[in-house]
Amino acid sequence: MPAALRTARTGGMLALAVVIALLPLALANNYFYDVAVLVGLNAIVCIGLNLLIGYAGQISLGHAGFFGLGAYGSAILTARYGWPPLASLAAATAGVALLAWLVGRPILRLRGHYLAMATLGLGVIIAIVISNEDQLTGGPDGMSVPPLALFGHALTGEKAWYWVVGALLLLAVWLALNLVESPGGRALRALHGSETAAEVVGIDSVRQKVMVFVLSAVFAAFAGGLTAYYSGFITPGRANFLHSIELVTMVVFGGLASTFGAVVGAAVLTTLPQLLAVLKDYEMVVFGAVMMLTMIFMPKGFVPTLTARFAPGERK
Amino acid sequence: MSLLRVEALSKEFGGVHAVQALQFEIPAQGVYSIIGPNGAGKTTLLNLLTGVYRPSAGRIWFDDKELTGRAPHHYAAAGVGRTFQNLQIFFNMSALENVMVGRYLHERCGLVAALLRFPSLARAERACRAEALQLLEFVGLAGYARAASDSMPYGALKRLEIARALAARPRLLLLDEPAAGLNPTETQEIVRLIERLAARGITTVLVEHNMKLVMGVSDHVLVLDYGRKLAEGSAESVRRDPKVIEAYLGSEAQAHA
Amino acid sequence: MSPQLLQYLLSGLTVGAIYALVALGFSIIYNASNVINFAQGEFVMIGGMTTVSLIAAGLPLALAALLAIAATTLVGLALEKLAVERVRSESVVTLIIITIGASILLRGLASLVWDKNLHALPAFSGERPIALGGATIVPQSLWVVGVTLVVVAALWWFFNRTLHGKAMLATSHNRLAAQLVGISVRRVLLVSFGLSAALGALAGILIAPITFTAWDVGVMLGLKGFAAAVLGGLGSGPGAVIGGLALGLLEALSAGYVSSAYKDVIAFGIMLAVLVLMPGGLLGRRSVERV
Numbered sequence: 043m044p045a046a047l048r049t050a051r052t053g054g055m056l057a058l059a060v061v062i063a064l065l066p067l068a069l070a071n072n073y074f075y076d077v078a079v080l081v082g083l084n085a086i087v088c089i090g091l092n093l094l095i096g097y098a099g100q101i102s103l104g105h106a107g108f109f110g111l112g113a114y115g116s117a118i119l120t121a122r123y124g125w126p127p128l129a130s131l132a133a134a135t136a137g138v139a140l141l142a143w144l145v146g147r148p149i150l151r152l153r154g155h156y157l158a159m160a161t162l163g164l165g166v167i168i169a170i171v172i173s174n175e176d177q178l179t180g181g182p183d184g185m186s187v188p189p190l191a192l193f194g195h196a197l198t199g200e201k202a203w204y205w206v207v208g209a210l211l212l213l214a215v216w217l218a219l220n221l222v223e224s225p226g227g228r229a230l231r232a233l234h235g236s237e238t239a240a241e242v243v244g245i246d247s248v249r250q251k252v253m254v255f256v257l258s259a260v261f262a263a264f265a266g267g268l269t270a271y272y273s274g275f276i277t278p279g280r281a282n283f284l285h286s287i288e289l290v291t292m293v294v295f296g297g298l299a300s301t302f303g304a305v306v307g308a309a310v311l312t313t314l315p316q317l318l319a320v321l322k323d324y325e326m327v328v329f330g331a332v333m334m335l336t337m338i339f340m341p342k343g344f345v346p347t348l349t350a351r352f353a354p355g356e357r358k
Numbered sequence: 359m360s361l362l363r364v365e366a367l368s369k370e371f372g373g374v375h376a377v378q379a380l381q382f383e384i385p386a387q388g389v390y391s392i393i394g395p396n397g398a399g400k401t402t403l404l405n406l407l408t409g410v411y412r413p414s415a416g417r418i419w420f421d422d423k424e425l426t427g428r429a430p431h432h433y434a435a436a437g438v439g440r441t442f443q444n445l446q447i448f449f450n451m452s453a454l455e456n457v458m459v460g461r462y463l464h465e466r467c468g469l470v471a472a473l474l475r476f477p478s479l480a481r482a483e484r485a486c487r488a489e490a491l492q493l494l495e496f497v498g499l500a501g502y503a504r505a506a507s508d509s510m511p512y513g514a515l516k517r518l519e520i521a522r523a524l525a526a527r528p529r530l531l532l533l534d535e536p537a538a539g540l541n542p543t544e545t546q547e548i549v550r551l552i553e554r555l556a557a558r559g560i561t562t563v564l565v566e567h568n569m570k571l572v573m574g575v576s577d578h579v580l581v582l583d584y585g586r587k588l589a590e591g592s593a594e595s596v597r598r599d600p601k602v603i604e605a606y607l608g609s610e611a612q613a614h615a
Numbered sequence: 616m617s618p619q620l621l622q623y624l625l626s627g628l629t630v631g632a633i634y635a636l637v638a639l640g641f642s643i644i645y646n647a648s649n650v651i652n653f654a655q656g657e658f659v660m661i662g663g664m665t666t667v668s669l670i671a672a673g674l675p676l677a678l679a680a681l682l683a684i685a686a687t688t689l690v691g692l693a694l695e696k697l698a699v700e701r702v703r704s705e706s707v708v709t710l711i712i713i714t715i716g717a718s719i720l721l722r723g724l725a726s727l728v729w730d731k732n733l734h735a736l737p738a739f740s741g742e743r744p745i746a747l748g749g750a751t752i753v754p755q756s757l758w759v760v761g762v763t764l765v766v767v768a769a770l771w772w773f774f775n776r777t778l779h780g781k782a783m784l785a786t787s788h789n790r791l792a793a794q795l796v797g798i799s800v801r802r803v804l805l806v807s808f809g810l811s812a813a814l815g816a817l818a819g820i821l822i823a824p825i826t827f828t829a830w831d832v833g834v835m836l837g838l839k840g841f842a843a844a845v846l847g848g849l850g851s852g853p854g855a856v857i858g859g860l861a862l863g864l865l866e867a868l869s870a871g872y873v874s875s876a877y878k879d880v881i882a883f884g885i886m887l888a889v890l891v892l893m894p895g896g897l898l899g900r901r902s903v904e905r906v
């Protein structure tokens with residue numbers, strides 16, 4: 043095997059591309075395509091969130107808020123103000139970036155559980171505002187969203203979305219891998235390792251944390267907007283605390299500080315409830331039990347545990 | 359001309375005066391040592407001189423620029439580097455990456471360039487890697503470049519911290535007990551390393567317990583006791599100072615007896 | 616004081632007392648283990664729902680409540696024994712995910728054992744409001760506030776005057792030193808889960824006559840309890856009580872004077888502001904990190 047293919051970067055990207063290209067062979071009908079698209083969209087959120095939690099070591103229990111703002115911002119601009127979808131998506135994402143930047147500076151000075159609480163509070167506030175501003179958002183009943191139009195063509199159908207989301211997922215992975223291997227990405231990992239040591243070699247910790255916080259919010263908002271256009275309908279549930287938890291769980295399940303882990307985590311935990319749906323009433327019980335058992339027996343998460351098993355000695 | 363100047367510097371922790379009204383200047387050349395019994399306030403002083411702690415009172419100038427109250431990264435940017443008594447290694451990275459982080463100040467690149475991996479960045483990364491390797495070699499850790507830092511022995515980690523600090527190209531390097539916990543051979547290597555630093559034109563501040571080591575390499579010694587300056591001067595004059603003998607060397611001698 | 620303001624203060628005090636009990640549960644476990652137990656809200660739910668079932672089965676209120684607290688305590692002990700104790704990882708995030716998994720599991724179980732409907736519990740001493748300086752208060756509120764006071768006093772006594780309590784406090788300050796003087800850290804961890812579960816159940820039983828109970832009431836109560844604990848300063852007992860009362864009062868006043876839809880927004884907003892200004896909460900330990 044050529045050396046380049048063995049690096050997480052090239053080899054992993056190629057493997058992911060192959061999976062995306064070949065998966066349709068196994069997708070029997072539109073329902074499966076639908077699940078695959080949702081996996082891709084969640085994976086994009088998780089890749090961003092993993093930069094924050096896995097690499098920089100800063101927890102957020104409020105990212106569903108950013109996801110929800112991206113979704114509702116895009117939907118409202120398109121449905122209520124008649125903006126073109128792409129412009130709405132861009133504006134909503136930029137708006138979320140601005141918000142994350144504004145709140146990030148004060149909040150990211152907090153540590154550990156205090157940061158967890160602050161981000162959680164932020165998420166709760168966003169979710170309540172979305173629920174209550176029913177003039178704009180349709181309130182708890184949700185709102186319908188026009189389809190995404192690309193160059194005059196409406197993007198509809200699970201199959202078309204599959205390829206778009208697949209391409210965007212690859213792009214997201216590529217961006218994240220690039221960042222992690224840049225000086226800025228090293229600075230983030232350094233903060234996680236020892237904040238004091240990072241600062242005394244010249245890293246402005248607050249600035250770096252705000253940067254990655256904004257970046258992860260942008261990933262979430264962008265995927266949120268896409269999800270709104272794809273589903274054609276959104277409800278405030280997408281912005282609430284439980285969804286934030288779901289996102290963090292995906293990241294941790296897949297493996298902290300592993301970009302491909304984030305993808306795997308999103309895939310498993312998006313698919314699992316669909317599989318469990320046959321269990322109907324037992325769904326929550328099984329889901330909760332799976333979460334607990336994986337964390338007890340694979341605390342490092344899925345991908346790092348597997349890599350450690352099959353490539354002992356090699357890291358990452 | 360002095361490189362670093364401190365005026366009436368104090369640090370208090372809820373009633374404990376760890377550093378009290380210190381006044382001194384560190385000249386732009388040579389090895390400046392800070393000694394004193396355990397708990398004398400040496401580490402606290404280094405934390406103050408790197409912005410890790412904010413002084414309760416007093417002022418700090420580096421190169422005639424006042425840095426009092428600024429965050430650690432401002433001190434680093436001004437040219438102050440350090441190591442830690444309690445190791446602060448980035449254990450989630452390889453040895454080489456630890457040193458590469460040290461190059462951060464000279465490697466700044468925009469977010470967009472990083473995300474899109476501009477070719478210029480790839481080139482800079484190669485240069486950064488090469489320089490980090492050289493530094494590992496300089497401190498005698500060439501063999502550990504690819505090692506995961508959490509698998510390295512203690513003595514190697516001490517030198518890894520020095521390499522990381524050097525990567526930032528500091529003008530003033532503060533070493534907090536670099537030989538603590540090392541065997542005589544390793545200590546000898548550290549001494550040689552300190553001498554080579556001086557040859558590189560880096561001013562070194564050495565906090566150390568090992569008196570032989572201090573007296574051998576220091577151009578200037580500052581003695582602390584209970585956060586206060588007890589004596590200051592050349593190694594020779596400090597060694598003869600009765601106050602120092604009583605407070606520090608005396609107790610040391612007792613401890614060895 | 617206007618009767619209206621008094622009314623808001625009274626209702627804020629009632630809710631705040633409940634938050635304080637939940638927050639104390641968070642703090643006790645946090646002290647013993649540095650874990651934030653996101654299943655704390657589920658203890659509240661289990662306490663309330665079990666009592667409802669036992670009363671429906673014909674038991675008198677006091678006995679039903681006692682059995683419910685005992686049952687919830689067992690759930691807490693089981694959670695510690697079967698899950699938390701087995702975790703080898705030191706990572707805070709891993710532990711958070713495990714307790715979140717536990718909360719989802721318990722909620723799922725509750726929806727199976729019981730149902731997904733709202734349930735009421737009869738008030739302990741009738742429903743007739745008592746007039747108080749122009750405002751009124753339901754007798755259940757007096758129960759809530761009174762029992763909370765007793766519990767806080769009992770906890771203070773336990774942690775400051777008994778050997779077990781002091782051992783638990785010592786462990787939170789310095790785990791290694793505690794071990795060296797012969798305190799069993801595992802026992803402390805187990806007791807802390809049992810105690811927190813009991814506190815949660817008690818809160819759930821006290822509040823059920825006022826707000827109803829259901830399989831999913833734990834989500835919001837857990838969040839509020841966590842918010843109160845953080846607001847007061849994690850790990851601080853007095854902080855948990857003050858944080859709980861402050862949060863309850865803030866909510867009641869915002870609901871009364873601003874908007875009931877936005878009461879949580881205001882409460883969480885103020886909590887955020889406090890955290891930004893005082894990063895360790897109101898009564899948190901303020902220490903400089905050593906390096």
Ligand SMILES: Nc1ncnc2c1ncn2[C@@H]1O[C@H](COP(=O)(O)OP(=O)(O)O)[C@@H](O)[C@H]1O
Nearest residue numbers: 371376395396397398399400401402903904905
């Ligand atoms: N972060 C801190 N919080 C409270 N007290 C501290 C802190 N850092 C140092 N001290 C106290 O300051 C005094 C000086 O400590 P230190 O600077 O570590 O001494 P040295 O390095 O000379 O052994 C000691 O009494 C120590 O307990």
Ligand SMILES: [Mg+2]
Nearest residue numbers: 400401402443
């Ligand atoms: Mg020291």
